[in-house]
Amino acid sequence: MYVAVKGGERAILGSYALIGEQRRGDPGVPELSLEQIKQQLRLAVDRVMTEGSVYDRDLAALALKQASGDTVEAIFLLRAYRTTLPRFGYTRAVDTAGMRLWRRISATFKDLPGGQLLGPTYDYTQRLLDFSLEAGGETLPPAAQARAEATVAEAVPRVVDLLDSEGLIEKSAMDPSDPEPADLTRQPLDFPASRETRLQNLARGDEGFLLAMGYSTQRGYAHSHPFAGEIRYGEVEVLIEPEELGFPISIADISVTECQMVNQFAGSKTEPPKFTAGYGLTFGHCERKAMAMALVDRSLRAEELGERIESPAQMPEFVLSHSDNLEASGFVQHLKLPHYVDFQAELELVRKMRAERATDAAA
Amino acid sequence: MFQTVDKTAPGERQRWIKLLARAPQPMLEAGLATVPGQPRTWLRRPETGLLMVQGRVGGTGNRFNVGEITVTRCALRLSGGTCGVAYVQGRSHSRAEMVALADALLQVDQFRPILEASLLARITAFLDSESAAMTRKAQSTRVDFFTVARESGGSDAEAADS
Numbered sequence: 095m096y097v098a099v100k101g102g103e104r105a106i107l108g109s110y111a112l113i114g115e116q117r118r119g120d121p122g123v124p125e126l127s128l129e130q131i132k133q134q135l136r137l138a139v140d141r142v143m144t145e146g147s148v149y150d151r152d153l154a155a156l157a158l159k160q161a162s163g164d165t166v167e168a169i170f171l172l173r174a175y176r177t178t179l180p181r182f183g184y185t186r187a188v189d190t191a192g193m194r195l196w197r198r199i200s201a202t203f204k205d206l207p208g209g210q211l212l213g214p215t216y217d218y219t220q221r222l223l224d225f226s227l228e229a230g231g232e233t234l235p236p237a238a239q240a241r242a243e244a245t246v247a248e249a250v251p252r253v254v255d256l257l258d259s260e261g262l263i264e265k266s267a268m269d270p271s272d273p274e275p276a277d278l279t280r281q282p283l284d285f286p287a288s289r290e291t292r293l294q295n296l297a298r299g300d301e302g303f304l305l306a307m308g309y310s311t312q313r314g315y316a317h318s319h320p321f322a323g324e325i326r327y328g329e330v331e332v333l334i335e336p337e338e339l340g341f342p343i344s345i346a347d348i349s350v351t352e353c354q355m356v357n358q359f360a361g362s363k364t365e366p367p368k369f370t371a372g373y374g375l376t377f378g379h380c381e382r383k384a385m386a387m388a389l390v391d392r393s394l395r396a397e398e399l400g401e402r403i404e405s406p407a408q409m410p411e412f413v414l415s416h417s418d419n420l421e422a423s424g425f426v427q428h429l430k431l432p433h434y435v436d437f438q439a440e441l442e443l444v445r446k447m448r449a450e451r452a453t454d455a456a457a
Numbered sequence: 458m459f460q461t462v463d464k465t466a467p468g469e470r471q472r473w474i475k476l477l478a479r480a481p482q483p484m485l486e487a488g489l490a491t492v493p494g495q496p497r498t499w500l501r502r503p504e505t506g507l508l509m510v511q512g513r514v515g516g517t518g519n520r521f522n523v524g525e526i527t528v529t530r531c532a533l534r535l536s537g538g539t540c541g542v543a544y545v546q547g548r549s550h551s552r553a554e555m556v557a558l559a560d561a562l563l564q565v566d567q568f569r570p571i572l573e574a575s576l577l578a579r580i581t582a583f584l585d586s587e588s589a590a591m592t593r594k595a596q597s598t599r600v601d602f603f604t605v606a607r608e609s610g611g612s613d614a615e616a617a618d619s
Contacts (some may be wrong), residue, residue, distance in 0.1 A: 108512060123523035141562040149510065150547065180506040182528060187520045194588070196595050204602050212598040252516055264514025275521045277509065297523050328595075332526065332546075339542060341467040344475040344548035348526065354515065358502035375523055397508055424549045 117162045131155040140378025141165055145419060146172030147298045166419050173420055186333040188354045189209050195328040200253045202321045202356060202445050208250030252395060253324035254354045254371060263369040286411055292394055297375060299417030301383040308389030309408045315405035316393040323356035327379050351376045353384035357392050362400045370399060372451045473563050476580045478545050478554045488576025492568045500532040500540060503550035510609040530554040539564045
């Protein structure tokens with residue numbers, strides 16, 4: 095029986111007021127500005143942009159503020175907002191070899207053309223709480239010492255492209271027709287999914303989920319022996335070709351993180367032994383995510399490379415159907431919605447079964 | 458769709474569109490203030506939308522969709538007939554309008570030399586200093602690997618690095 099349930103309206107309005115109050119906290123404490131969030135919670139902003147799949151630092155900061163710092167909620171807000179905007183088109187593919195670098199490291203080669211730049215990283219910090227930040231008296235570090243010989247930004251080749259000259263690593267070659275990729279914001283995910291489609295899904299995917307999936311491949315749940323061939327973070331140019339102009343124009347520089355994982359591949363009947371690659375690309379500085387994405391990209395190539403498929407990280411349907419934190423969060427959290435009638439039915443059923451069992455036992 | 462009348466060589470226009478798109482708003486305002494105000498009509502009023510950014514598999518392979526970027530665009534025509542177009546990152550309508558206006562004015566022979574000095578030269582200097590600062594900071598984190606060789610000879614004089 096369907097029963098309309100009313101009466102929550104006032105409670106909901108009260109809840110709006112309360113979440114607003116708790117978000118603001120003590121009114122005696124200055125309110126956070128978006129500029130503060132953008133500047134001082136940079137990595138949270140980057141994660142919201144990457145998984146919210148919209149590069150806009152202002153919107154990501156606003157979403158974080160509105161969501162009281164709940165990253166997944168902020169991602170939801172950003173994804174919801176994007177549906178209100180028209181789509182103007184597609185950019186040209188960004189050229190990551192031409193990236194202006196903040197950071198570029200390789201775990202496979204010590205001496206690289208272009209060298210290794212640590213950039214801004216927590217990797218070498220002691221992970222000891224810094225109580226000078228608690229006091230609010232953070233002193234600016236001394237200005238970085240410049241090197242006279244290297245003040246001109248120059249494009250630095252990708253590490254994988256260097257290996258490629260020996261033919262030891264597979265080349266990610268472009269089809270001669272340079273096909274337009276399917277777009278998951280326009281067409282639903284369908285299987286089998288091409289590598290291009292999988293990468294779009296992973297680029298939007300939840301960092302925690304991909305991290306766990308990538309970790310599982312390292313622990314033996316896929317035959318994968320990865321090296322971090324290269325990780326780079328910096329700025330790339332965004333080029334578009336508006337139809338009213340008829341020539342390409344450069345409209346922005348955006349920061350991205352790229353990771354190329356290099357994996358051993360024993361070879362097959364048609365392919366000699368060589369290294370294969372997994373690829374990760376994110377907005378902003380999302381290094382953990384880019385690495386996890388590259389691991390999972392590689393493990394999802396199991397079928398293409400003729401590897402035995404026995405682990406979740408090798409199964410496209412498993413990974414791609416569960417990677418999106420908006421979908422996952424929505425389905426898990428819908429359990430909070432009233433299921434009164436469903437539950438009533440189950441309750442009746444269990445009572446009936448128990449009654450039948452009691453009757454049987456008595457007989 | 459409209460076609461903008463364009464007598465300027467594409468290369469020149471590409472150069473200043475790239476600069477204008479990256480200019481801080483106060484710099485645009487100050488630069489535009491150095492030429493007399495021009496009546497203009499909208500060909501396309503400012504509107505904010507999304508462009509899907511594409512990457513390539515492995516950096517070199519087929520294209521895939523990475524995520525979207527917010528962009529505001531507009532187009533206008535000066536009373537003399539010159540058209541200016543803007544595509545700028547973000548949601549600022551006023552910024553897009555200033556960029557389109559500057560694009561149009563730069564195509565007018567009378568105004569170009571003024572704006573080259575009062576606007577483009579300043580943007581160039583600003584972007585160059587930003588870029589140099591970025592490179593300087595990044596280069597301060599460059600790793601200098603060195604090989605530790607054994608002091609006392611012996612046959613095993615191989616590099617002991619990893």
